[in-house]
Amino acid sequence: MRFHLLGSLEVVDDGEQVELGGGVQRAVLGYLLLHANHVVPTSRMLRALWDEHAPLTARKMVQNAVSGIRRTLAAHGDDARLHTHSPGYRLQVDPDNVDMHHFRHLVEQGRTAIDAGSAQRGVALLREALDLWRGRALADLVERGTMWSELAAVENERLLALEDCFDAELACGHHREITPELEILTETEPLRERLCQQFMLALYRSGRQVDALKVYRRTRMALVDGLGIEPGRELQQLQHLILEHDSSIQAPMLVA
Structure with missing residues (x-):
């Protein structure tokens, strides 16, 4: 499966979009993907989803969302796994299958090429990276009012890549x-x-x-x-x- 964050949240398996469930399940998956392969404490997840206004059932809602995500991953036989890991959860996923990580890898390659004096090659790599974007990161969640600092940071990465690309374009x-x-x-x-x-x-x-x-x-x-x-x-x-x-x-x- 491939996980797309650079635009509306999408999971694609063999060319077909995977059903991701309701709003809470999509938000939990999106947040875990932003922190893929790292432990996300449950308390941090609750603050991300509800700020300081979590309902009494918030923890149970997250647990239900985690169960739904696990069923989805298992149903598609993917190598990705969602582990319970004190004090929260860790989504184990191959970074090559996440568009955000692919974007970062291409940007790093592009900057390396530019530093080595290959501006044209750098432009090509940076443009390839920027073409991965389909809109704002996790645009569907943003439309519902999600205001995570992580999303602002990812957007800044896009703008920095654009600026580096324009410098190289000007040099060319x-x-x-x-x-x-x-x-x-x-x-x-x-x-x-x-x-x-x-x-x-x-x-x-x-x-x-x-x-x-x-x-x-x-x-x-x-x-x-x-x-x-x-x-x-x-x-x-x-x-x-x-x-x-x-x-x-x-x-x-x-x-x-």
Whole structure:
């Protein structure tokens, strides 16, 4: 079986989606997958599912969900196992069968390639990793109000991978190709200065200096209004270099 977290929770066996039961069972499975191969204390599970407002039957509901997950795993003859392990539970699963872990492995390979000077190879690996995403991590649970810190952390991993990919794309001279994607991302993530810096650079290298400076002003306004801070030194320096048409920010000369 393959376990998909990067989007709505899915379990796929031989190309067919597996029935995962009700909301509590899906939430328990999702949380255990986020911590696959590690012991998750029952008390932590209860806080994750209900904050400080767990019903009196919460522990029994988790036990029932665990039993349902075990039946599902057994029915499909998978190597994954859900163990009771004091003080809670441990979902034993091959990381290669979890899309989140596959994503992390590809990202690591991509960054290694970039560090070794193979930007094109790095872009290909990072794009392969990012293509695993089908929406927000555990999107179906998020729609029901789940606000786990682990999900925010996984989303940040996606954005960092995107930023690394854009840096490599810029190094390959792909500024025009990535401009539309950066336009959307900087509107949804206006406080991420690195994305805004990349967008400004892509615009400038595409001959759109005025638009690049507009992005700086928009970003500065978002930071001042939202966080009460000025843009960081790197973003301010890029604005200065754009105004001066500095040669250091021109598109790289690529060898054919």
